[in-house]
Amino acid sequence: MGFRLAAYAVCIEDERILLARCVLPTGGSNWTLPGGKVEQAEDPFDAVIREVVEETGYDAAVERLLGVDSRVIPAAEAWSGAEHQNVGIFYRVRITGGTLRPEVNGSVAESVWTPIPEVARLCRSSLVDVGLALAQTLPATGHVAHVPVGGLIQH
Template identity: 50%
Template sequence: MSLRRVVRPAAYVVCVRAGRVLLARWTGPRGPEWTLPGGGLDHGEDPRDAAVREVEEETGYTVALDRLLTVDSVHFPDANWGRDERIDLQGIRIVYAGHVTGGTLRHEIGGSTDRAEWFDRAEVSTLPRVSLVDIGLAAADAADPGAHAARAR
């Protein structure tokens, strides 16, 4: 029996402020893992609008997008989809750099994440996290090579 094929586009934001990275804790099938704030596009939604919407939903912050950092693709040939369905999932992950423009940090209630928090860059490597965190931070460093060194001071 072949699984239903699903392509899921999603948009995420790398927010770094004073050497700290904003992350959201995803409550996925492997247990809680930290990820970049963001998520799936609604049908017909622009990825930039989805990124801004998702950050607000998951963290309470409003953000402005600075630039596109990278587009990443992942494939999960036997993924959980909801409670009872297995699917062949390809995720297209669009990652932007952005900065906080307003709002107050809060945790999402009833969504795919349960916490939002700022972490020192050095601390991120010790967290249980999805690969997208490392991909997004590497893309941010590549886009602005001197910024990481300046933030670390």
């Protein structure tokens, strides 16, 4: 089984959330949160700031830890074709500077501010729903119910 530790940014301003359109290895694309893999020996706190800069061009500051999501993706649904566990650490971040732009030499084709009510109509990663649920409910445990995938929601 594959394993990935990742850090994700939930950035909400004026009832809009910052989303990144990720080009998938399968050739399609979906919307997700800025963020990604925590490198070996890297602190997840630092990783989320690095990922926001890389994927959006914005500088960011962490406001708070929102929570942690762990999910096992069956081989039939994983992009790699092998069973995979993703552990995501979600942070509330605010933008402190920079200029919005596509990721340089990366998988993010564009990042946009999306009105929260429009998110439900997007083909998106389940990470978006998890991040929004954490930001909107601020559960004391830092855990939200599992987000089922299917339809417009993907792993």
